[in-house]
Amino acid sequence: MATHAVRVSGLVRSFGDRNVLDGLDLAIAPGEFVAILGRSGSGKSTLLKAVAGLDYDVTGDGDIAVAGEIAVAFQDSRLLPWLRVVDNVELGVRPGRGTAALAEVGLEGRERAWPSELSGGEQQRVALARCLVREPRVLLADEPFGALDALTRIRMHDLLRELCAKHQPAVLLVTHDVDEAIELADRVVVLHEGRIGLDVPAHDADRTHLLRALGIGVAA
Amino acid sequence: MTQVLERPVALTAPHARTKRKRLGLGKPIPYGRALGPLLLIVVWSAASATGALDPRILSAPWTVLQTGIELTRSGKLPESVLMSLQRAALGFLFGAVAGTALAIAAGLSRIGEALIDGTVQVKRAIPSLGLIPLLILWLGIGEPFKVVVIALGVAVIMYLQTYTALTGIDSRYVELAEVVGLSRAQFIRKVVFPGALPGFFLGLRLGVTGSWLFLIVLEQINATSGIGYLMFQAQNYGQTDVIIVGLVVYGLFGFLSDAVLRLVERRALSWRRTLSG
Numbered sequence: 001m002a003t004h005a006v007r008v009s010g011l012v013r014s015f016g017d018r019n020v021l022d023g024l025d026l027a028i029a030p031g032e033f034v035a036i037l038g039r040s041g042s043g044k045s046t047l048l049k050a051v052a053g054l055d056y057d058v059t060g061d062g063d064i065a066v067a068g069e070i071a072v073a074f075q076d077s078r079l080l081p082w083l084r085v086v087d088n089v090e091l092g093v094r095p096g097r098g099t100a101a102l103a104e105v106g107l108e109g110r111e112r113a114w115p116s117e118l119s120g121g122e123q124q125r126v127a128l129a130r131c132l133v134r135e136p137r138v139l140l141a142d143e144p145f146g147a148l149d150a151l152t153r154i155r156m157h158d159l160l161r162e163l164c165a166k167h168q169p170a171v172l173l174v175t176h177d178v179d180e181a182i183e184l185a186d187r188v189v190v191l192h193e194g195r196i197g198l199d200v201p202a203h204d205a206d207r208t209h210l211l212r213a214l215g216i217g218v219a220a
Numbered sequence: 221m222t223q224v225l226e227r228p229v230a231l232t233a234p235h236a237r238t239k240r241k242r243l244g245l246g247k248p249i250p251y252g253r254a255l256g257p258l259l260l261i262v263v264w265s266a267a268s269a270t271g272a273l274d275p276r277i278l279s280a281p282w283t284v285l286q287t288g289i290e291l292t293r294s295g296k297l298p299e300s301v302l303m304s305l306q307r308a309a310l311g312f313l314f315g316a317v318a319g320t321a322l323a324i325a326a327g328l329s330r331i332g333e334a335l336i337d338g339t340v341q342v343k344r345a346i347p348s349l350g351l352i353p354l355l356i357l358w359l360g361i362g363e364p365f366k367v368v369v370i371a372l373g374v375a376v377i378m379y380l381q382t383y384t385a386l387t388g389i390d391s392r393y394v395e396l397a398e399v400v401g402l403s404r405a406q407f408i409r410k411v412v413f414p415g416a417l418p419g420f421f422l423g424l425r426l427g428v429t430g431s432w433l434f435l436i437v438l439e440q441i442n443a444t445s446g447i448g449y450l451m452f453q454a455q456n457y458g459q460t461d462v463i464i465v466g467l468v469v470y471g472l473f474g475f476l477s478d479a480v481l482r483l484v485e486r487r488a489l490s491w492r493r494t495l496s497g
Contacts, residue, residue: 053398054395054398070399071399072399074395074396076392078392078393078396080393080396080410080411080414080415081491081492082414082415082489082491083410091396091400091402091410092400092401092402092406093400114490114491115491130400
């Protein structure tokens with residue numbers, strides 16, 4: 001068994017002549033929950049796409065090693081509107097486990113619904129169920145709660161924490177929300193100019209400190 | 221679910237009586253769309269009854285109705301309708317199948333795209349009706365010629381809509397398919413085809429309308445049967461009533477075929493119904 005679920009070394013990704021990621025190193029242990037913070041344009045999503053293997057039209061360098069199956073949760077739920085909920089969940093895997101996964105995210109009985117019949121929060125739950133059925137070793141999440149209202153987001157946080165405790169995937173969560181990062185993650189990483197600017201355990205993370213690392217001056 | 225409040229309730233102050241002026245068009249009149257045509261028929265009837273409208277210019281509505289009944293009784297109208305229907309249906313069928321097949325070949329492979337798309341775009345620049353002289357030389361003026369002209373026109377329409385839909389799949393769905401590890405066959409079956417279905421249906425509806433258009437033109441140039449032929453003869457004898465009967469039949473063809481396709485579309489795209497209300 002690999003000692004790391006994800007290991008990124010010397011990662012460079014460029015758009016034009018701008019290095020969005022500039023020699024980034026990051027290792028995530030199995031079952032570890034890492035939140036990535038960064039200002040917009042700091043390369044958060046680029047990093048996630050690189051780990052997910054979704055970067056085709058960029059130039060770059062560096063090594064990425066991922067142990068086992070990856071699942072990705074996007075900012076939008078990205079359900080196919082023409083597939084019923086259960087078929088969305090079982091997309092790309094052998095059918096049969098969709099119902100159980102839907103029950104786990106609290107959507108039992110909604111298998112035959114169309115995605116457009118669900119609320120935004122429910123759609124994001126389906127997207128989580130779609131990640132779950134893959135039994136991923138690594139879960140990549142790109143601001144999955146960004147489009148949800150505050151109350152729904154709190155419930156989704158609880159759900160995600162519960163699911164991670166049960167299934168133990170390594171998680172790489174990209175977010176712009178400092179509080180979300182501290183609340184959910186084991187480790188908080190701040191990206192700065194294409195590298196890691198700050199890397200602290202979440203229980204030690206101090207909100208003011210993190211905000212300062214993000215370039216936001218907070219009057220103390 | 222789309223119930224609209226008649227009177228917006230002012231919540232700011234309970235005694236405020238100012239009613240906000242509604243800028244939208246308000247509730248639609250029930251069966252409102254039938255009012256215009258009905259009015260037209262009333263005016264037409266009045267003009268004919270008072271003698272203001274010369275029957276040589278336009279026959280009275282009741283004369284048209286009578287002629288329609290007579291033509292049906294004598295078997296002339298049903299015979300012509302069947303002939304026209306057969307031409308349009310065969311042309312539409314062949315055109316739709318060919319257009320869809322070409323669109324799939326061009327939409328799913330780069331080689332297909334290179335070979336087919338440019339060719340169809342060139343064909344598209346030449347109106348199908350412009351090919352008539354050449355096709356008459358090749359095929360004569362019999363039924364095959366008529367079916368081929370209709371099929372060519374329909375095929376181009378079908379191709380354009382279906383090809384655009386196949387290649388216009390949202391890139392976010394492509395990304396998703398990659399992330400969940402779909403095979404190419406699964407990707408096509410679960411993402412590309414269902415995603416392109418609305419465009420395919422639009423092509424069918426435009427295609428069926430096109431097939432009637434081509435039919436009308438063909439039947440008036442060189443036909444010895446069909447609705448168009450009936451109207452062409454009537455023109456020679458100044459029978460405006462027969463011409464109107466022919467127009468009504470064409471109108472019914474267009475209306476009914478579109479209605480049928482819309483029904484099929486609603487069934488096939490039931491996932492969309494929730495979006496359109």
